[in-house]
Amino acid sequence: xxSVTQLGSHVSVSEGALVLLRCNYSSSVPPYLFWxxxxxxxxxxxxxKYTSAATLVKGINGFEAEFKKSxxxxxxxKPSAHMSDAAEYFCAVNLGQAGTALIFGKGTTLxxxx
Amino acid sequence: EAGVTQSPTxxxxxxxxxxxxxxSPISGHTSVYWYQxxxxxxxxxxxxxxxxxxxxxxxxxxxxSGRQFPNYSxxxxxxxxxxxxxxxxxxASSLGTTFSYNEQxxxxxxxxxxx
Numbered sequence: 393x394x395s396v397t398q399l400g401s402h403v404s405v406s407e408g409a410l411v412l413l414r415c416n417y418s419s420s421v422p423p424y425l426f427w428x429x430x431x432x433x434x435x436x437x438x439x440x441k442y443t444s445a446a447t448l449v450k451g452i453n454g455f456e457a458e459f460k461k462s463x464x465x466x467x468x469x470k471p472s473a474h475m476s477d478a479a480e481y482f483c484a485v486n487l488g489q490a491g492t493a494l495i496f497g498k499g500t501t502l503x504x505x506x
Numbered sequence: 507e508a509g510v511t512q513s514p515t516x517x518x519x520x521x522x523x524x525x526x527x528x529x530s531p532i533s534g535h536t537s538v539y540w541y542q543x544x545x546x547x548x549x550x551x552x553x554x555x556x557x558x559x560x561x562x563x564x565x566x567x568x569x570x571s572g573r574q575f576p577n578y579s580x581x582x583x584x585x586x587x588x589x590x591x592x593x594x595x596x597x598a599s600s601l602g603t604t605f606s607y608n609e610q611x612x613x614x615x616x617x618x619x620x621x
Binding site for chain 2: 428433434435436437438441482484493494495496497498499
């Protein structure tokens with residue numbers, strides 16, 4: 393069985409500060425890992441994905457994440473927050489095979505203050 | 507290229523009624539997934555359709571059902587609506603099972619409110 397735990401339901405940062413959103417996973421087989429962003433009243437947009445290639449994954453909007461098998465983590469970072477980064481972020485895991493459902497974390501709401 | 511589209515954007519029903527939600531996948535995608543995003547429960551997998559057949563379902567009662575049409579669009583039906591069915595319903599599409607890895611692309615969702 394697979395699961396995802398996002399530590400911290402709400403993270404607040406100042407504009408220009410480092411963004412760190414935490415995600416830990418549990419999987420009995422090598423996982424595929426994803427970070428999605430959801431803006432108010434919108435669907436999910438893929439930020440980045442890990443599919444067993446490079447462990448440091450770069451995504452859109454300056455975000456990146458590092459897969460650490462020993463820590464079963466896939467934390468999302470951005471060096472400098474922007475006001476437009478305020479949104480809800482979801483970490484997700486699946487087997488990467490056709491038809492396998494995405495298992496989502498509970499989400500982390502990121503607030504950015506000026 | 508058009509993304510995943512869903513209709514309607516908002517839907518208001520009363521308890522006991524039936525709701526029908528629609529999804530059109532990205533051109534070339536044959537798999538459609540439905541997820542429920544309910545307040546306090548997060549995002550949960552509902553159903554997966556591929557090539558016109560239901561392939562997998564999540565832990566939801568049978569009153570949640572759907573179908574996939576020959577053009578790969580899909581319909582989600584929720585019968586005997588209950589208040590706790592109020593949620594954002596997200597549809598995603600991906601390439602079919604002949605591909606080894608299938609990224610899921612999400613639509614904007616349908617907000618269902620049950621009064």
